[in-house]
Structures are given as C-alpha cells and as structure tokens.
Amino acid sequence: MPVTIRDVARASGVHISTVSRTFSAPHLVNPETRVRVLACAEDLGYRPNRAARALITGRTHNIGLIIADIANPFFPPLIKAAESQARHRDYHVFVADTNEDPTAEEELVHALAKQVDGVLLCSPRMSNSLIEQLSREVPLVVVNRQVTGLPCVLMDVGQGARAAIEHLIGLGHHRIALLGGPRSSWTNREMRRAAGAAARAGGAELTMLGPNAPTETGGSAVAEQVRRSGVSAVLAYNDLMAIGLIEGLDALGVRVPQEVSVVGVDDIALSRLTRPKLTTVATPTAAAGRTAVDMLLQQDIESPRGARGLGAGTALGVRRTTAQVMLQTDLVIRDSTGPGPQARPARPAAASKGPDPHCPAGPGTPTAATGDAVAS
Amino acid sequence: MPVTIRDVARASGVHISTVSRTFSAPHLVNPETRVRVLACAEDLGYRPNRAARALITGRTHNIGLIIADIANPFFPPLIKAAESQARHRDYHVFVADTNEDPTAEEELVHALAKQVDGVLLCSPRMSNSLIEQLSREVPLVVVNRQVTGLPCVLMDVGQGARAAIEHLIGLGHHRIALLGGPRSSWTNREMRRAAGAAARAGGAELTMLGPNAPTETGGSAVAEQVRRSGVSAVLAYNDLMAIGLIEGLDALGVRVPQEVSVVGVDDIALSRLTRPKLTTVATPTAAAGRTAVDMLLQQDIESPRGARGLGAGTALGVRRTTAQVMLQTDLVIRDSTGPGPQARPARPAAASKGPDPHCPAGPGTPTAATGDAVAS
DNA sequence: GGTGATCCTGCAAAGGTTTGCAGTGAAGTA
DNA sequence: TACTTCACTGCAAACCTTTGCAGGATCACC
Numbered sequence: 001m002p003v004t005i006r007d008v009a010r011a012s013g014v015h016i017s018t019v020s021r022t023f024s025a026p027h028l029v030n031p032e033t034r035v036r037v038l039a040c041a042e043d044l045g046y047r048p049n050r051a052a053r054a055l056i057t058g059r060t061h062n063i064g065l066i067i068a069d070i071a072n073p074f075f076p077p078l079i080k081a082a083e084s085q086a087r088h089r090d091y092h093v094f095v096a097d098t099n100e101d102p103t104a105e106e107e108l109v110h111a112l113a114k115q116v117d118g119v120l121l122c123s124p125r126m127s128n129s130l131i132e133q134l135s136r137e138v139p140l141v142v143v144n145r146q147v148t149g150l151p152c153v154l155m156d157v158g159q160g161a162r163a164a165i166e167h168l169i170g171l172g173h174h175r176i177a178l179l180g181g182p183r184s185s186w187t188n189r190e191m192r193r194a195a196g197a198a199a200r201a202g203g204a205e206l207t208m209l210g211p212n213a214p215t216e217t218g219g220s221a222v223a224e225q226v227r228r229s230g231v232s233a234v235l236a237y238n239d240l241m242a243i244g245l246i247e248g249l250d251a252l253g254v255r256v257p258q259e260v261s262v263v264g265v266d267d268i269a270l271s272r273l274t275r276p277k278l279t280t281v282a283t284p285t286a287a288a289g290r291t292a293v294d295m296l297l298q299q300d301i302e303s304p305r306g307a308r309g310l311g312a313g314t315a316l317g318v319r320r321t322t323a324q325v326m327l328q329t330d331l332v333i334r335d336s337t338g339p340g341p342q343a344r345p346a347r348p349a350a351a352s353k354g355p356d357p358h359c360p361a362g363p364g365t366p367t368a369a370t371g372d373a374v375a376s
Numbered sequence: 377m378p379v380t381i382r383d384v385a386r387a388s389g390v391h392i393s394t395v396s397r398t399f400s401a402p403h404l405v406n407p408e409t410r411v412r413v414l415a416c417a418e419d420l421g422y423r424p425n426r427a428a429r430a431l432i433t434g435r436t437h438n439i440g441l442i443i444a445d446i447a448n449p450f451f452p453p454l455i456k457a458a459e460s461q462a463r464h465r466d467y468h469v470f471v472a473d474t475n476e477d478p479t480a481e482e483e484l485v486h487a488l489a490k491q492v493d494g495v496l497l498c499s500p501r502m503s504n505s506l507i508e509q510l511s512r513e514v515p516l517v518v519v520n521r522q523v524t525g526l527p528c529v530l531m532d533v534g535q536g537a538r539a540a541i542e543h544l545i546g547l548g549h550h551r552i553a554l555l556g557g558p559r560s561s562w563t564n565r566e567m568r569r570a571a572g573a574a575a576r577a578g579g580a581e582l583t584m585l586g587p588n589a590p591t592e593t594g595g596s597a598v599a600e601q602v603r604r605s606g607v608s609a610v611l612a613y614n615d616l617m618a619i620g621l622i623e624g625l626d627a628l629g630v631r632v633p634q635e636v637s638v639v640g641v642d643d644i645a646l647s648r649l650t651r652p653k654l655t656t657v658a659t660p661t662a663a664a665g666r667t668a669v670d671m672l673l674q675q676d677i678e679s680p681r682g683a684r685g686l687g688a689g690t691a692l693g694v695r696r697t698t699a700q701v702m703l704q705t706d707l708v709i710r711d712s713t714g715p716g717p718q719a720r721p722a723r724p725a726a727a728s729k730g731p732d733p734h735c736p737a738g739p740g741t742p743t744a745a746t747g748d749a750v751a752s
Numbered sequence: 753g754g755t756g757a758t759c760c761t762g763c764a765a766a767g768g769t770t771t772g773c774a775g776t777g778a779a780g781t782a
Numbered sequence: 783t784a785c786t787t788c789a790c791t792g793c794a795a796a797c798c799t800t801t802g803c804a805g806g807a808t809c810a811c812c
Contacts, residue, residue, distance in 0.1 A: 002490075004798060015762050020800060030760060045513075049490045051427045051436070052798035055767045060427070062491070070455055070471075071645070076447035083473055092487055094470035095446075097459055111468050114378075114425045115438070115491070137421075216649065243649060269447075273592065273619060275651050380768055391792045396770060406790060428768035431797045755812085762805080770796085780787075 003044045012040040023048055054115075062092050063296060064112035064119040066105060070097040072214065072240060073268040074285060075122065078143070081289030082120065089297055091117075100182065100214075102126045106134065113138040118296040121145070125184045141296045143288055145186040151295045152324040153288050157187050157265060158194035160281030160329035164235050164263045165198035165206075167279075167331060172340030173204065173233035173261060177226055179219065179245065180210025181237030188237060191265070195235060207231060212241060219244025220251075227254055232261065232340050239264035239271045239280055246274065246336065257338035267332055276335035284327045291325055379420045388416040399424055438468050439672060440488035440495040440514075442481060446473040448590065448616060449644040450661060451498065454519075457665030458496065465673055467493075476558065476590075478502045482510065489514040494672040497521070501560045517672045519664055521562040527675060528700040529668045533563050533641060534570035536657030536705035540611050540639045541574035541582075543655075543707060548716030549580065549609035549637060553602055555595065555621065556586025557613030564613060567641070571611060583607060588617060595620025596627075603630055608637065608716050615640035615647045615656055622650065622712065633714030643708055652711035660703045667701055 009016040014033060021028050022037040029037075040046075054060040065082055067075050083093045094116065098104040102125040112119055118139035124131060128147050134140065135150055143153045168176055178195050181188040192208065199206035207229055212218040219241035226234055226245065236242035242264030246256045256262050256276060264271060267282035385392040390409060397404045398413040405413070416422075430436040441458055443451050459469045470492060474480040478501040488495055494515035500507060504523050510516065511526055519529045537554075544552055554571050557564040568584060575582035583605055588594040595617035602610055602621065612618035618640030622632045632638050632652060640647060643658035 006798080016799080017763080017801075018761060020798095021761090024800070028760075033760080047486060047489065049431075049798055050487075051430055051490055052767090053800075054427055055431060055769095055798080056800045058767085070446070071449070071452035073447070073449065079446055080473060080475070093472070095473075096469065096471070097456060099456070108468075110423060111426075113423065114427055216645070247649060269592070270646060270649075273623060273646075273650060378768095382768080392769080393771075393793080394791060396768095397791090400770070404790075409790080425768050428797090429770075431768080431799095432770050434797085753812105756810090758807100758809080760805105760807085763803085765802095766800085767798105772795095773793085775792075776790085778788085778790105781785080782783100 002049075003046045004049070005046070007044055008037065008041045008046045011044060012037045060115060060117050061090060062094055062116040063293065064108075064116040065093050065095045066108050066112070066119060066121050066124075067095060067097050068100050068123040068125060069214075070095070072238075073270055074238065074240075074266045074283075078122065078285040078289040081286035082293050085290045085293040089293075091293075091297070093293075098125070100125060102130075102184070106130060109134045109138065109140075118299070120292045120296060122292075123185065123187070125182060127184075139296060139299050141292045141299070143292050146324065149322055151299060151322055153292045153295065154324065154326045155187075155283045155285075155288060156326050156329050157281065157283065158190045160265060160283070160331065161191040161195040161235060162198040163329075163331040164265075164279075164281055165195050165204070166202060167333065168233045168235070168261060168263065168337065168340070169199075169202035169204050171233075171261065171337060173231075174340065175205050175207070175229075175231040176233045176235065177207040177209050177229055177231040179222060179226075179234055179236040179241055180208060180212060181214045181218075181241070183211040185214075185237075187265075191235075191237065210237070212237070214238050214241060216240050216244030216247065219246075220248030223248025223252055223254075226260065227252055232259070233263070233337070234260060235263045235265075237265065239266045239268045239278060242278055242280070242336070243270065243274055246276075246278075257336050261337040261340070263337060267330075271334070279334045279337040280332055282330040282332050284329070287327055291327070295323065295325070378425075379422045380425070381422070383420055384413065384417045384422045387420060388413045435493050436491060437466060438470055438492040439669065440484075440492040441469050441471045442484050442488070442495060442497050442500075443471060443473050444476050444499040444501060445590075446471070448614075449646055450614065450616075450642045450659075454498065454661040454665040457662035458669050459665075461666045461669040462673075465669075467669075467673070474501070476501060478506075478560070482506060485510045485514065485516075494675070496668045496672060498668075499561065499563070501558060503560070515672060515675050517668045517675070519668050522700065525698055527671045527698055529664050529671065530700065530702045531563075531659045531661075531664060532702050532705050533657065533659065534566045536641060536659070536707065537567040537571040537611060538574040539705075539707040540641075540655075540657055541571050541580070542578060543709065544609045544611070544637060544639065544713065544716070545575075545578040545580050547609075547637065547713060549607075550716065551581050551583070551605075551607045552609045552611065553583040553585050553605055553607040555598060555602075555610055555612040555617055556584060556588060557590045557594075557617070559587040561590075561613075563641075567611070567613065586613070588613070590614050590617055592616050592620030592623065595622075596624030599624025599628055599630075602636065603628055608635070609639070609713070610636060611639045611641075613641065615642045615644045615654060618654055618656070618712070619646065619650055622652075622654075633712050637713040637716070639713060643706075647710070655710045655713040656708055658706040658708050660705070663703055667703070671699065671701070 005016050005019050009019045018029055019037055022034050026034060063086055079095055086093045096108050105124060105126050109119055121140055121142045123144040131147050141151045146152055146154060196206055209222055212222060214237055223245055236245060242262050246262055249256055249260060254260055264278050264280040267280045271278035271280050381392050381395050384395045394405055395413055398410050402410060439462055455471055462469045472484050474484060481500060481502050485495055497516055497518045499520040507523050517527045522528055522530060572582055585598055585601060588598060590613055599621055612621055618638050622638055625632055625636060630636055640654050640656040643656045647654035647656050
C-alpha cells in the first residue's frame with residue numbers, strides 16, 4: 001500500500017535512480033524530467049522512506065534526546081531549543097524520559113543507537129565509565145556532566161552556588177544548609193564543592209543535607225530536618241526542591257523568608273509564580289540545548305557513521321571533537337531570601353515579624369556575568 | 377565498524393539466518409547452537425539493527441507521540457504513562473513538540489510516518505479533515521479530539537465544566553466568565569458548550585472571553601478584562617491560564633477567592649503548590665496515555681503495515697478499530713473558589729475582607745464519578 | 753568525419769535483516 | 783531395510799533507497 005520510489009518511477013517512465021536523484025541531487029537531472037517526476041510523486045503522495053535511506057547513507061537525520069525527568073520544568077526549554085535548532089538543520093529530535101533511572105538510561109541509548117545519528121544525554125545518572133563505553137556505540141554529547149574525552153555542555157552551577165552563598169552571607173546568614181540532589185549528579189557534586197568553599201571563605205557554617213529526590217516531594221520531605229538543624233538559610237539543589245521545601249516549612253509554620261531564606265537553582269518558569277517568588281540561580285537551559293545540538297552535528301559531520309566500503313574515503317577513523325563548553329549562570333534575586341538573624345532589627349518579641357520580604361539584594365551581592373558561552 | 381548479524385554468523389560458524397532466528401524465533405534453533413550464537417553476539421556486542429528489521433517486517437516497534445506543548449505540565453504525566461505502557465510491550469516512544477503550531481504538527485506526522493508504527497496525536501490543532509487525511513498515511517490515535525472514524529481518547533471536560541459551573545453557582549456566583557483556550561481545540565469547544573448549558577440551567581450569566589494562549593501569560597493577559605467584566609467567578613481553559621489569571625488579578629489588587637473565584641482544568645502538580653491552592657477539574661492524563669497506546673497497538677496488530685506480497689495473508693484490507701474512549705473527570709475543590717457576592721456577609725465597607733478562603737465546597741456541589749474508562 | 757566534452761540516464765550492488773522453501777541428517781516406524 | 787517424520791540449518795529473495803560506473807545522445811570543434 002505505501003507508495004515507493006518504484007511506483008513513482010513507473011508512473012513517470014524513468015528509472016528509480018532518476019527518481020532518487022530528483023530528490024537527493026536535483027541538479028543531476030534534466031529539468032523536464034525533474035518536473036515530471038515531481039508531479040508524479042506529488043500525485044501519488046510519495047515520501048522517501050527515511051529508514052531505507054538511512055540504511056545506505058548511514059545517516060538517519062534523527063537525534064536522540066535522553067532526559068532524566070520530563071516532568072521537571074527544567075527540561076522543556078532545553079528540549080524546545082534543541083528541537084528548533086535541529087529542525088533548522090533538517091534533523092528530528094526524539095525525546096525519551098528515563099525517570100531518573102540509570103538502567104533505563106542505558107537501555108535507551110542502546111535502543112536509540114541505530115535509529116539516530118547521535119544522542120544528547122541530559123543530566124545522566126549513569127557512571128562516567130558506562131557513558132564512555134556507550135559513546136563507542138553512538139556519538140554522544142553530554143549535558144550537565146563532565147566526562148573527559150567526550151563533548152560536554154556544562155552550566156557553571158559552581159559559580160552559581162558561590163554567588164548564592166555569598167548573597168546569603170551578605171544578608172547576614174551564617175548557618176546555611178545545602179539541600180543535595182541525586183548522588184550521581186555532577187551538578188550536585190559541583191554545588192557541594194563550590195558552596196563549601198564559598199561558605200568557608202565567608203566564615204559561614206554549611207550543613208549538607210541529602211541526597212534527596214530532585215522534586216517537590218524531595219524538598220518538602222526535609223522541611224522538618226531543616227527546621228531542626230537551626231539554619232537560617234537554605235540553598236536547594238533545584239527550584240522544585242526549593243518550592244517543595246517552602247511548602248513544607250509553611251506547613252510547619254516556618255515562614256519564608258522571615259525565618260528561613262531559600263535559594264533554588266534553574267529559574268524555572270514556576271519560580272516566578274510561587275509566593276514568595278523564588279530567589280534562584282538561573283541556568284541557561286535553552287542555550288544548552290542549542291549548543292548540544294550544534295556540537296553533536298559538528299561531530300557527526302567530521303566522522304560519518306556506517307562508512308561504506310566504497311565510500312568517499314573521508315572517514316579517517318574516529319576523530320572526534322571533545323570540546324567542553326561551560327555556560328554562565330546568573331543569580332536572580334526575588335522574594336524568598338531576606339536578612340539573616342544578625343541583620344534583623346532587634347525587636348524583642350517580634351521575631352516572627354520580619355522586615356519587608358520584598359527587600360532588594362544586599363549590597364555587594366555578586367551577580368554572575370551574562371550568558372555567553374565560553375569554549376575550553 | 378558497527379557489528380552486524382554477519383559478524384556474529386562468521387564468529388559462531390553458522391549462517392546469518394540462524395543468527396537471525398536465534399533472536400526472533402529461538403525455538404527454531406538447536407539449544408547448543410543458540411548458546412554459542414548468543415555468546416558470540418554478547419562477545420561482539422551485537423545488537424539487531426531495528427531500522428533494517430523494520431524495512432522488511434514493516435514494523436519499527438516505535439510509536440510517535442505528538443504533543444502541543446511539552447512545557448505545559450499537563451503533558452508529562454501523559455507522556456510518562458504512554459512510555460511505560462509502550463515499554464511493557466517492547467515499543468519505544470518518540471516524543472515531539474509542535475509549539476501549538478498546526479503546520480509543525482502536519483510536518484511532524486509526515487516525518488514520523490515511516491519511522492513509527494503509529495502516532496498518538498495529543499490535543500491536535502489541525503483540522504479534522506487534515507487529521508483524517510493523515511490517518512491514511514500512518515495509523516493514528518487522537519487524544520483530546522473527536523474525529524469520526526478514528527480511534528479517540530477523550531476526557532469528559534464537558535462533565536467537568538458542568539461540575540465546575542454548578543459548584544460556582546452553588547457558592548452564590550451568578551456572573552461567571554469562561555476563559556477560552558485555543559480556537560481549534562476540541563476541549564475548548566466542549567467546555568463552552570457544557571458550561572453554557574450549565575449556566576443557563578442554573579440561571580447564571582456566562583461571559584465568553586477568548587480565544588487565548590493556553591499559558592500563564594495567556595491568563596495574566598486577560599486579568600484586566602476579567603476585572604472590567606464584573607464577574608465574580610472564572611472558569612479557565614486550563615490550570616496554567618488559571619494560575620496566570622490569579623497572578624494578573626493579584627497584580628491589579630484583586631484578591632482570589634475573596635473577590636473573584638477561579639477554577640482551572642487539568643489538576644497539574646503545580647495547582648497544589650500555588651497560593652491559593654487551585655480548585656480545578658482533574659483530568660485523567662496518565663490513563664489517557666496508557667489507553668491511547670493500547671488502542672494504537674491493538675489497531676496495529678489487526679492490520680500489519682507494509683504487508684509483503686508473500687506475507688501470511690492476514691492483511692485483509694484496512695480494517696481499523698474506531699472505538700472512542702471517554703475518560704471521566706473529577707472536580708477537586710481547593711482554595712481558589714469561595715462564596716459569591718450574594719453569600720457574602722453584609723459588611724458595608726469590608727468588601728475586600730472576605731470569609732475564610734479555606735472554605736469547604738458548598739452543599740450540593742457535584743463531583744464526577746471515578747476515573748473508569750467507558751468504551752463507546 | 754572524427755574526437756572529445758557534456759548531460760543525462762540506466763544498471764546493479766550495497767546496506768542489515770527476515771523468512772518461505774528446500775536440503776541435511778538422524779531418529780522412529782513398518 | 784526402506785520409508786516417513788522431525789528438528790535443524792542454509793539459500794536466496796525481498797524490503798527501499800543511494801550511488802559509482804558506464805552507456806547513449808547531443809553538441810562543438812578541429
């Protein structure tokens with residue numbers, strides 16, 4: 001039933017190879033023939049079978065996008081940016097969700113390997129060694145993870161965490177908690193490292209809480225623990241956790257930012273909609289999506305896959321770009337952070353009545369530079 | 377470089393057809409041979425090329441999932457459910473986003489047509505006739521749209537809208553606005569129809585506002601218009617718009633639910649996180665995802681595509697299931713709805729100081745039945 | 753008229769897999 | 783022993799497309 005190149009050839013009285021060329025190398029065929037073939041193709045509703053084409057060219061014109069959790073609002077902007085960038089280069093994006101499960105992640109790479117020209121691995125939970133191994137099966141670009149020898153797109157969450165901690169210290173907070181995310185997350189490790197250093201430098205005490213699930217539930221679940229810990233400020237692994245934490249604290253009667261300040265990471269759309277509006281480290285997710293696609297396609301072009309024996313011979317091995325791109329982050333100060341205990345006006349019994357929550361950033365609060373990409 | 381069935385055959389000293397059978401029909405090959413072949417395959421890291429397999433079997437074991445807007449939190453649960461259901465049946469799901477653009481939608485169907493065994497079209501913005509036409513190219517299951525002759529998964533938003541309007545009327549609201557969504561949305565039409573009928577039946581006046589973009593921005597953009605219209609309650613096309621509207625009203629100094637009650641649709645996770653917590657019509661998105669996959673696969677099995685001339689002969693034409701499933705919705709009453717003007721205590725100048733926003737549902741407020749599927 | 757160049761088109765192999773058919777050898781039956 | 787049955791395996795065609803090579807036609811030029 002499906003109409004093939006052969007049907008078009010028959011209808012227009014030419015050989016199938018001419019039909020093929022009409023689509024893939026129009027300049028090689030006589031204009032007259034070309035219009036006839038195109039007319040027939042249009043008539044019959046012919047569309048080239050990409051799978052068959054892929055079989056011989058070795059290029060599917062698809063790219064796979066593996067995401068830790070589609071329900072996390074952090075990802076949609078990245079997905080959309082990747083899709084639009086890919087579309088401009090005549091590529092399609094297939095998105096798949098792993099539910100934060102490393103096993104599903106591995107399976108998905110295998111499943112996609114032969115159907116796409118490359119895979120974007122976003123916030124992987126696998127081990128580095130497994131990623132390296134998989135990269136021999138299909139070209140990979142890793143987002144939010146540093147893997148030596150592989151092209152990576154990173155967001156400078158270290159810088160973001162530092163800015164956040166400095167912001168809090170500037171507001172007078174000296175006992176701060178870091179709400180950790182998944183253990184196997186590179187972002188998580190970076191944040192711990194940078195936040196720890198910044199706290200030490202500023203003379204603050206940093207309590208590590210976690211690992212936790214990077215969701216609202218994960219955040220609200222530790223509210224009690226946060227309260228007991230006696231900190232006056234929290235930096236959360238991401239916005240979802242920060243929002244969950246605020247909810248949880250609210251349920252315990254702890255007010256944000258009057259009693260506890262909370263900072264998130266990602267600047268998801270939602271962070272502008274909650275009350276209080278969330279202070280957060282903005283990550284350039286769309287730029288990351290675009291960049292990752294670019295890096296993948298660039299790498300793909302250099303080393304065509306499925307090189308035919310009688311190919312043009314440009315396939316000189318597995319030469320790969322291993323550039324790593326670090327994108328800048330930005331601290332966005334909104335209403336979920338306020339003055340720390342020291343800075344509060346010394347009203348005896350009015351501890352629960354803090355100053356205007358809409359307070360601006362304290363002086364000297366550092367803000368990261370603009371979102372330019374920096375290749376390394 | 378990629379290891380093929382031929383490599384495995386050579387390594388294990390059998391013909392390629394035996395290797396093929398080892399994977400696709402193990403009972404046909406001698407246990408001894410089988411283990412040897414499997415060992416070699418394992419050794420070489422062989423994985424069947426699904427594209428090549430698809431070329432001959434006509435089944436890719438992929439299904440396409442076309443989504444109006446991945447950034448709308450309504451969709452992730454649907455996507456996840458579809459993915460998990462598909463995985464159980466050894467299928468993979470490719471998700472694609474159309475940005476609410478009908479043209480992108482059509483293109484995407486074409487692009488996916490040959491790479492998947494069927495497509496799930498979620499909340500399409502195309503015309504019915506175009507959908508029917510495309511369904512001749514690839515098996516389609518439509519979600520959130522009724523197309524005669526095609527299998528559809530519907531959510532009973534009509535029932536939900538009715539329940540919402542009755543709830544509002546029960547609270548004493550008699551001037552209500554309906555915030556419409558995209559013009560080409562089936563859900564939108566259903567809601568208008570049912571809400572209009574319910575308002576008439578309850579003696580309330582219903583103002584139609586829209587069409588609007590089904591996003592927070594779309595909601596906040598009409599806040600001014602809502603205020604001017606003088607209604608005391610609003611039913612929004614979806615939660616995102618409802619939340620945007622609440623934000624917008626807040627910015628204008630209009631309080632929810634004290635001055636205006638707001639009801640959303642979808643019960644996205646976010647609706648529990650905003651303040652006030654959103655009263656909304658819960659739609660069974662996960663069930664819809666599962667059901668849609670089931671219907672697609674069922675249809676697929678009945679009419680194998682790309683039937684070979686020498687095939688088993690079960691392909692008796694284009695017999696298709698055209699069942700339509702209607703899933704029930706559920707009104708969830710939270711804090712964004714409160715008593716209407718009539719019901720308010722007659723405090724002269726204290727119009728802005730309404731009663732406890734955490735009021736329970738008024739008496740007689742109907743709630744939809746459980747989420748069972750009803751085939752028709 | 754012969755030579756060469758230029759354009760266009762057809763031929764056929766290749767890509768990795770599945771599968772109907774036929775062939776092999778061994779075991780079972782008469 | 784001769785014949786059937788059975789379990790297993792190999793052969794080769796088919797799926798749809800791309801592409802190097804070669805052939806045919808046309809034309810210009812010497």
